[in-house]
Amino acid sequence: MFAKAFRVKSNTAIKGSDRRKLRADVTTAFPTLGTDQVSELVPGKEDLNIVKLYAHKGDAVTVYVSGGNPILFELEKNLYPTVYTLWSYPDLLPTFTTWPLVLEKLVGGADLMLPGLVMPPAGLPQVQKGDLCAISLVGNRAPVAIGVAAMSTAEMLTSGLKGRGFSVLHTYQDYLWRSGNKSSLPSIAPLALDSADVHEEKGAVQVDSTLRGDMRHMTLEGEEENGEVHQGCEEKPLSEASEDTSTGGLNQDSIDGKTLQEQMDELLQRCFLHALKCRVKKADLPLLTSTFLGSHMFSCCPEGRQLDIKKSSYKKLSKFLQQMQQEQIIQVKELSKGVESIVAVDWKHPRITSFVIPEPSPTSQTIQEGSGEQPYHPPDIKPLYCVPASMTLLFQESGHKKGSFLEGSEVRTIIINYAKKNDLVDADNKNLVKLDPILCDCIVEKNEQHTVMKLPWDSLLARCLEKLQPAYQVTFPGQEPIVKKGKICPIDITLAQRASNKKVTVVRNLEAYGLDPYSVAAILQQRCQASTTVTPSPGAKDSLQVQIQGNQVHHLSWLLLEEYQLPRKHIQGLEKAPKPGKKK
8 A cells, every 4th residue: 555655635733632532443443452552652742643645546544643653544444553553562463474575575565465474383363354464574573564364264274375365555664664764673582482481591592672672682491482393393383382391392291100301311212223223324424423413313303202311311412422332332532622423333233223213103293284384495596687778689679678587598599599580690600600789789898899700609698698687586385486686695604703702603694595593593502502592684684693602504504405405505604614523
């Protein structure tokens, strides 16, 4: 509705009677707001203006402005909150989640299609057709848009999440947002993080929330994530997550007469043998013990279980591996001071050869299917070329104009057809192409125009590609392709030195590949057994970065390349992994 500029008809200060009426209307429209919250939203003394305007399609809209920001707007006697208001009251409306790249489409005036929804572990919010809803991005509860549901939740699920989901009325970065102070999207932690205990401890995930200057630091214990992705364990819906989280996902009652500690000992040995039999190969040795735990043992943890060495009788990984060394299954050495590695494995040991790889239980499969959780699949990223104004004449014969997007193979075909159609192939040497005035203007430098009359095919095509503007197409599973100019920024891994002289690993640009920074932080926190922090990425708008204590590039490499199957060319910084024998 506000994707384009609107026309203001009038702007007047609100009268006392209208202010009281507005408060009553807000209370009726949003019954979840308490009296104090309504008074905060519609202040009694501060300036409050009524702006009457016409949207670009002619709709008559009344906007209520407080403190320079639009807080509410009224359309056909229905009251709607703006994103400024929702940032203060993020739970005011049922909220659905989509990917960051979809925001650009919404700002441009598009409705939200159901394939663009991200299915949360607890399932979609329950709404009816016509209900007002908020839309947020993965990893951030701050709404970026409001819209009206085009169908009920039940109908959405029945449709297989296909079709139009929401008629979008207003978005972050649209012209209504621009009429305010244009404040950036705040970072509000997901509910699973908000519900965690607020205390700081080693191995905790810290999340910054910058809403209206309220700088809060919330921590999330690795074993208290209420359905977030744990290493080696599938996500479960919150309704299924009834186990006591303080026991690492195990029921408090003993199973088969075994104590919780005995159960954890068994789970530890099971993951150890599973990892050696299926994951570790001779070429991987020597293997850092921390990498063995984080990248191999944790990923062998069965669904619905959580591996926690601190709750075993061993308490520490080093003690457990010493026991396995005494049983002559592995050999562990300290290749450098304080850094242990597995240097040998006896794959013929009876405990390894006799270990039976467990199949996923039907119960676990049912839980995963019922949760609607979708495993991560990397996006399909395709390089494209955009036709600039300087190349328009060359491409217009093939029906393309300035701004057209083409694949490399299409560019090649167009150039070949152009040369043949205009009889530019050299009669004496078929490998050469004569340059006509259009080709000369498009691809030849000024100082070459009197000297370069012909070019080989490969040189001609290479020059054409160089003169075109780079672009790319990103397609997430179940979503429409998104085309952008420029080159897609890779996932950036860097090492930084903090004031305490400790190294931290910093990961940026995860969202561009559909990865939730909070989920990645939660996985790394426990795999690396180190604290992780999610903060706004400096210099990048609406982007988050994950910081992990220590050099954890090995863990990141395994997670991104092996588990998420992202192409190596889209990740930079993998060479910063610690060399074998060096302390991290």
